Amino acid sequence: xxxYLGRRLIQVPLVLIVVSLxxxxxxxxxxxxxxxxxLGMQTSKEAADAxxxxxxxxxxxxxQYVLWIGKVVTGDLGRSIRLNDTVTSLLAERFPVSLQLxxxxxxFALAVSxxxxxxxxxxxxxxxxYLCTGYTVLGFAVPNFALALILIYVFSxxxxxxxxxxxxxxxxxxxxxxxxxxxxxxxxVALGTLQTAMLTxxxxxxxxxxxxxxxxxxxxxxxxxxxTVVIVHALKNAMIPFVTxxxxxxxxxxxxxxxxxxxxxxxxxxxxxxNAVVTRDFPxxxxxxxxxxxxxxxxxxxADMLYxxxxxxIRY
Amino acid sequence: xxxxxxRNLRTRFATDRGTVRAVDGVSFDLxxxxxxxxxxxxxxxxxxxxLSVMRLVPEPPGQVTADSMSFDGIDLLRLSEAQAREVRGxxxxxxxxxxxxxxxxxxxxxxxxxxxxxxxxxLDRPAARRRAIELLEMVGIPLAEKRLAAYPHQxxxxxxxxxxxxxxxxxxxxxxxxxxxxxALDVTIQAQIVDLVKRLTRERGTSVIWISHDLGVVxxxxxxxxxxxxxxxxxxxxxxDLFHRPSHGYTLGLLGSTPRIDGPALRRLSPIEGLxxxxxxxxxxxxxxxxxxxxxxxxxxxxPERRDLGREHWxxxxxxxxxxxx
Amino acid sequence: MALAQPPATPxxxxxxxxxxxxxPRHRAAMVGLVCLVLICLAAALAPLIAPYDPxxxxxxxxxxxxxxxxxxxxxxxxxxxxxxxxxxxxxxxxVGLLVVAFxxxxxxxxGLASGYFGGRTDNLLMRLVDAFLxxxxxxxxxxxxxxxxxxxxxxxxxxxxxxxxxxARMVRGSTLAVREEVYVTAARAxxxxxxxxxxxxxxxxxxxxxxxxxxxxxxxxxxxxxxxSFLGFGTQPPQPSWGRDMSEARRFLGDAPWMFLAxxxxxxxxxxSINFLGDGLRDALDPRAWRTRRAVxxxxx
Numbered sequence: 001x002x003x004y005l006g007r008r009l010i011q012v013p014l015v016l017i018v019v020s021l022x023x024x025x026x027x028x029x030x031x032x033x034x035x036x037x038x039l040g041m042q043t044s045k046e047a048a049d050a051x052x053x054x055x056x057x058x059x060x061x062x063x064q065y066v067l068w069i070g071k072v073v074t075g076d077l078g079r080s081i082r083l084n085d086t087v088t089s090l091l092a093e094r095f096p097v098s099l100q101l102x103x104x105x106x107x108f109a110l111a112v113s114x115x116x117x118x119x120x121x122x123x124x125x126x127x128x129x130y131l132c133t134g135y136t137v138l139g140f141a142v143p144n145f146a147l148a149l150i151l152i153y154v155f156s157x158x159x160x161x162x163x164x165x166x167x168x169x170x171x172x173x174x175x176x177x178x179x180x181x182x183x184x185x186x187x188x189v190a191l192g193t194l195q196t197a198m199l200t201x202x203x204x205x206x207x208x209x210x211x212x213x214x215x216x217x218x219x220x221x222x223x224x225x226x227x228t229v230v231i232v233h234a235l236k237n238a239m240i241p242f243v244t245x246x247x248x249x250x251x252x253x254x255x256x257x258x259x260x261x262x263x264x265x266x267x268x269x270x271x272x273x274x275n276a277v278v279t280r281d282f283p284x285x286x287x288x289x290x291x292x293x294x295x296x297x298x299x300x301x302x303a304d305m306l307y308x309x310x311x312x313x314i315r316y
Numbered sequence: 317x318x319x320x321x322x323r324n325l326r327t328r329f330a331t332d333r334g335t336v337r338a339v340d341g342v343s344f345d346l347x348x349x350x351x352x353x354x355x356x357x358x359x360x361x362x363x364x365x366x367l368s369v370m371r372l373v374p375e376p377p378g379q380v381t382a383d384s385m386s387f388d389g390i391d392l393l394r395l396s397e398a399q400a401r402e403v404r405g406x407x408x409x410x411x412x413x414x415x416x417x418x419x420x421x422x423x424x425x426x427x428x429x430x431x432x433x434x435x436x437x438x439l440d441r442p443a444a445r446r447r448a449i450e451l452l453e454m455v456g457i458p459l460a461e462k463r464l465a466a467y468p469h470q471x472x473x474x475x476x477x478x479x480x481x482x483x484x485x486x487x488x489x490x491x492x493x494x495x496x497x498x499x500a501l502d503v504t505i506q507a508q509i510v511d512l513v514k515r516l517t518r519e520r521g522t523s524v525i526w527i528s529h530d531l532g533v534v535x536x537x538x539x540x541x542x543x544x545x546x547x548x549x550x551x552x553x554x555x556x557d558l559f560h561r562p563s564h565g566y567t568l569g570l571l572g573s574t575p576r577i578d579g580p581a582l583r584r585l586s587p588i589e590g591l592x593x594x595x596x597x598x599x600x601x602x603x604x605x606x607x608x609x610x611x612x613x614x615x616x617x618x619x620p621e622r623r624d625l626g627r628e629h630w631x632x633x634x635x636x637x638x639x640x641x642x
Numbered sequence: 643m644a645l646a647q648p649p650a651t652p653x654x655x656x657x658x659x660x661x662x663x664x665x666p667r668h669r670a671a672m673v674g675l676v677c678l679v680l681i682c683l684a685a686a687l688a689p690l691i692a693p694y695d696p697x698x699x700x701x702x703x704x705x706x707x708x709x710x711x712x713x714x715x716x717x718x719x720x721x722x723x724x725x726x727x728x729x730x731x732x733x734x735x736x737v738g739l740l741v742v743a744f745x746x747x748x749x750x751x752x753g754l755a756s757g758y759f760g761g762r763t764d765n766l767l768m769r770l771v772d773a774f775l776x777x778x779x780x781x782x783x784x785x786x787x788x789x790x791x792x793x794x795x796x797x798x799x800x801x802x803x804x805x806x807x808x809x810a811r812m813v814r815g816s817t818l819a820v821r822e823e824v825y826v827t828a829a830r831a832x833x834x835x836x837x838x839x840x841x842x843x844x845x846x847x848x849x850x851x852x853x854x855x856x857x858x859x860x861x862x863x864x865x866x867x868x869x870x871s872f873l874g875f876g877t878q879p880p881q882p883s884w885g886r887d888m889s890e891a892r893r894f895l896g897d898a899p900w901m902f903l904a905x906x907x908x909x910x911x912x913x914x915s916i917n918f919l920g921d922g923l924r925d926a927l928d929p930r931a932w933r934t935r936r937a938v939x940x941x942x943x
Binding site (some may be wrong): 116213214215217218219220221222223225228232233236237240310311312313 | 404410417421424469
């Protein structure tokens with residue numbers, strides 16, 4: 001198994017190189033001069049040239065790429081052109097916030113999908129099953145930003161129960177854990193609904209399949225309590241694909257979060273990239289996408305490892 | 317006083333095409349310590365009978381009714397699901413056909429053994445573990461203690477079936493039902509398993525219902541045999557009598573299509589021609605009629621009644637295959 | 643004695659007819675189809691149906707709730723929401739369709755080639771696809787459009803590029819599965835060349851998951867276009883666009899909820915219809931899902 005893990009880990013830098021190349025090409029091959037955007041139209045040529053030299057923008061493209069990769073390998077992701085900070089420290093600010101939001105969304109997804117999926121499979125063709133199907137259908141159909149607007153309208157404006165800004169702000173941190181969590185709720189629900197729909201559907205169909213298996217009949221023939229039968233015998237089998245998908249979804253979430261971060265003014269990775277794209281802040285774009293891609297890759301690898309761990313039949 | 321007494325068991329299933337009469341009026345008794353064989357082709361209702369006794373038939377879409385069905389003094393029909401759970405696994409246990417699919421692949425076999433012991437005998441974990449090891453040794457699994465942590469896919473077919481038997485016998489049930497328990501196994505392993513079951517049940521006086529379509533195994537193991545067709549018992553006899561005096565067209569057909577190691581070497585097997593019976597809308601005649609080689613005129617007029625052939629042998633057949641005055 | 647001539651009917655005919663008969667059984671899919679057709683018609687005929695000019699500013703009529711004159715109310719510039727909805731639909735749906743076409747043209751041959759030829763071609767192509775898939779799609783689209791400019795072609799390019807790898811992956815998977823089927827070996831044994839195999843055998847079996855996946859791509863493209871416009875990267879004002887309108891509606895959530903409800907409802911309706919349609923297609927094209935007629939009889943005894 002360790003050899004398999006090793007092989008997967010070796011592939012990571014390769015994929016990351018391709019990703020970084022793609023990002024690099026996209027950013028450099030498109031119009032828009034970051035220096036001009038940063039300094040404005042009125043600056044002198046010398047100032048502009050100086051800045052360009054500082055960021056290596058006056059070198060040839062391949063040179064720029066090699067220089068950048070060289071620095072990345074040593075851990076230096078460069079400096080932001082626009083903001084007066086290293087990319088790494090920007091990351092350190094923004095990544096935890098995005099991570100927390102993704103976690104919150106995931107928790108929501110798990111809290112809803114597990115009971116709903118299991119109950120819908122146990123009580124097929126009853127109201128709970130129809131509720132579940134209806135919920136999943138809607139969950140797939142509503143884009144997360146649309147849902148966000150709806151939730152904001154209902155919960156913040158009409159009912160005034162929940163705030164819509166203030167994630168990660170200092171007041172929130174100072175006010176105790178409920179004050180800290182409150183601003184996460186609406187965005188987490190908006191972000192996590194698609195995941196919930198996918199996970200619920202997966203769990204429900206896995207459970208339905210499992211419940212018709214022979215070993216479930218054996219479990220019942222042993223006279224075991226229904227809770228044992230469902231949780232220990234059925235759910236344990238269903239959790240294998242479930243956990244895998246949840247992990248992969250989690251890895252993906254940071255990339256999807258962009259619109260939610262935008263709506264709720266979350267100081268996370270997505271909004272940072274958004275700004276960076278507008279201002280042509282190349283180092284930020286490159287550095288952040290690299291990290292997001294790496295995160296996704298590691299999530300995938302973790303999912304595979306978890307699968308092997310959970311299913312005793314798999315031994316690499 | 318019979319351990320298990322069934323009168324007129326009828327189990328039906330609602331399907332798209334109509335109501336299927338899987339079990340259509342089955343009655344028999346099972347004495348303590350008796351080994352009863354239930355023989356018939358696929359779809360004859362043998363498994364469903366067993367599941368009905370164990371109250372494992374999902375209702376809906378199934379429906380289990382009977383004039384009476386009692387086990388060890390308990391009225392099986394009136395049991396609530398909670399009460400049935402107490403009986404299952406404890407006084408009545410079942411072994412199924414395919415041990416690979418009948419054991420949970422993600423739980424260790426130790427876990428699957430221990431949970432029954434904890435459930436019905438209220439043993440704590442260490443005690444249950446010790447008992448589990450004893451049980452594994454009893455069914456002939458070497459290195460039992462290490463094997464507790466193993467998973468079903470790490471065992472061979474025969475070993476898995478031994479584990480299933482250990483699970484079934486773990487709480488000393490009065491009745492063991494084996495549904496095609498050896499069908500999915502190699503012939504040599506079959507013999508081992510049959511011997512194991514024979515030995516263990518004789519030791520404990522456990523009654524056994526052995527379901528099979530393999531007459532050879534049945535001959536080795538059973539005291540009595542009920543032959544089933546189309547959801548009904550068509551013949552019932554002590555084991556030797558069945559082979560020496562088959563008295564129903566279907567029994568005859570079965571025997572004729574079974575290869576015999578002691579028969580003439582080049583005898584042609586005579587399979588039973590025709591298609592399986594209609595379980596949805598049966599005619600009020602003998603269900604085997606379309607495929608029967610020994611039918612008589614009366615068969616086409618009315619349904620046959622039970623004919624007592626003496627020595628606890630009866631058959632529902634008009635053809636007087638083995639006349640014997642009681 | 644001469645062999646009889648094989649019938650001239652194309653081999654598709656029988657199965658397509660069977661599938662077509664299955665389709666209407668799926669009620670949700672029929673509803674979806676009807677809805678989708680209506681939406682497309684409404685969007686296509688927008689210039690004829692729309693009661694007002696969608697970009698005409700009329701501040702005196704701003705933020706009016708739904709009424710007879712303005713079926714879905716007006717926005718903060720006094721523009722009729724219903725008209726904007728119709729015109730916005732044109733953008734969204736046309737982008738969606740073009741993205742589907744683009745993804746199809748790019749992804750399907752890639753997947754087919756990769757799956758059929760296997761070996762190093764497959765390896766290389768799939769590595770590329772993997773790298774693409776590691777990129778969060780929305781970010782890729784944002785980056786592309788943000789950097790290339792908010793032109794509608796760039797939006798389509800970006801979205802198509804994002805969807806094509808997924809399609810290619812799926813097509814490759816189906817192709818791989820079909821390639822190993824016995825009937826392909828049989829065909830080869832009978833002397834069929836790769837072209838014939840690909841067209842007659844592979845394509846037929848791959849067609850149904852492709853069609854279903856294309857509906858998914860369509861829905862995803864509509865949503866993605868809306869997301870991009872929402873973020874400011876897609877359609878530019880004053881062009882009507884569902885996503886853009888929703889973004890502008892944010893400030894008026896409390897005062898004029900119809901401003902965001904209308905495009906939200908439109909998107910949801912679109913996506914739901916497409917999803918149901920996809921479900922119906924999937925069930926119709928998969929013989930294993932075909933339903934027989936049900937006849938439940940009461941017990942006569």
